[in-house]
Amino acid sequence: MNKKITVIGSLNYDVILKIPRLPFKGETLTANGATFSAGGKGANQAVQAAKLKTPTYMVGCVGTDASADFLVNTAKEYGVNVDYIRKVPGSSGMGVINAVEDGSVYACIVRGANFEVTKEDVDNAMPILKESGVCILQNEIPVEIIAYAIDKAKEAGCTVVLNAAPAIELPEECLSKVDILVVNEVEAEFYCHEKIDSVEKAKTEIKKMAEKYNNNVIFTLGKDGAVAYENGTIEFIPAMKVDAIETTGAGDSYIGAVSHSIIEGKSLIEACKFATKCSAITVCRMGAQPSMPTLEDVE
Ligand SMILES: Nc1ncnc2c1ncn2[C@@H]1O[C@H](COP(=O)(O)OP(=O)(O)O)[C@@H](O)[C@H]1O
Numbered sequence: 001m002n003k004k005i006t007v008i009g010s011l012n013y014d015v016i017l018k019i020p021r022l023p024f025k026g027e028t029l030t031a032n033g034a035t036f037s038a039g040g041k042g043a044n045q046a047v048q049a050a051k052l053k054t055p056t057y058m059v060g061c062v063g064t065d066a067s068a069d070f071l072v073n074t075a076k077e078y079g080v081n082v083d084y085i086r087k088v089p090g091s092s093g094m095g096v097i098n099a100v101e102d103g104s105v106y107a108c109i110v111r112g113a114n115f116e117v118t119k120e121d122v123d124n125a126m127p128i129l130k131e132s133g134v135c136i137l138q139n140e141i142p143v144e145i146i147a148y149a150i151d152k153a154k155e156a157g158c159t160v161v162l163n164a165a166p167a168i169e170l171p172e173e174c175l176s177k178v179d180i181l182v183v184n185e186v187e188a189e190f191y192c193h194e195k196i197d198s199v200e201k202a203k204t205e206i207k208k209m210a211e212k213y214n215n216n217v218i219f220t221l222g223k224d225g226a227v228a229y230e231n232g233t234i235e236f237i238p239a240m241k242v243d244a245i246e247t248t249g250a251g252d253s254y255i256g257a258v259s260h261s262i263i264e265g266k267s268l269i270e271a272c273k274f275a276t277k278c279s280a281i282t283v284c285r286m287g288a289q290p291s292m293p294t295l296e297d298v299e
């Protein structure tokens with residue numbers, strides 16, 4: 001298998017406001033503080049793969065605003081190849097996260113440049129897709145581009161990993177063309193139309209889903225762990241018991257790590273075991289990209 005990864009997806013500038021409570025209509029509330037970070041599911045997953053020393057390309061778009069260079073430079077600092085990130089006029093993708101003291105989170109997302117990714121961007125990436133063993137996609141770029149990218153990545157010989165997040169309606173053929181589908185429990189409920197409230201239920205639903213779409217599937221279940229379906233075998237991989245501090249990017253860390261392991265020739269279930277360790281480290285530190293472990297951290 002080719003030893004590189006290509007991620008086609010989103011880059012977001014995340015603003016996290018720490019607030020004591022939600023403001024009332026017409027009120028200007030003073031926040032307790034704010035943090036600014038590079039995010040977006042695509043960039044996060046690329047950063048995790050690159051931190052594990054897998055040569056990783058990011059394909060996507062940023063805007064021409066002040067955060068654009070920050071997003072590109074941050075990915076680059078973590079070792080991601082940024083040659084296929086294109087600048088388009090206007091705003092970069094953005095996330096505004098209101099983190100209330102009681103632990104609840106109210107978030108808004110600005111699509112911005114992420115929705116300017118075109119078929120031509122995917123075509124331009126064909127040479128790197130041909131060098132890649134895995135292509136990772138998520139639902140933060142237009143659906144028609146996801147569908148096109150799945151076809152092109154398959155044509156280039158990649159194993160296609162689709163993180164169907166956030167949950168949106170996707171053409172059934174998209175789901176059946178991907179090799180590995182990864183969703184968390186909330187997204188799994190959306191696609192299965194069933195409540196996933198136990199590991200047993202996750203096992204029942206993952207089997208139905210994998211058989212329906214004829215692919216391999218991972219359901220991540222937060223602090224409980226994950227259930228994986230690999231060619232007819234279903235396994236529960238419990239999470240590590242750790243004192244989680246901040247879980248943003250847990251799933252992205254997991255997906256970057258699974259993809260890294262697949263490149264290394266591991267089975268999907270082995271890859272999930274490795275990803276469990278990586279994401280356990282990620283949740284014990286603040287932020288998404290800065291908290292993701294390197295290969296040395298995991299060992
Ligand atoms: N509190 C936690 N303690 C240990 N591991 C965790 C914790 N939260 C998440 N993880 C690990 O990260 C993986 C992905 O987390 P999850 O919350 O399911 O994804 P997402 O971030 O997409 O919602 C889990 O399968 C688990 O292995």
Ligand SMILES: [Mg+2]
Nearest residue numbers: 184222250251
């Ligand atoms: Mg979660």
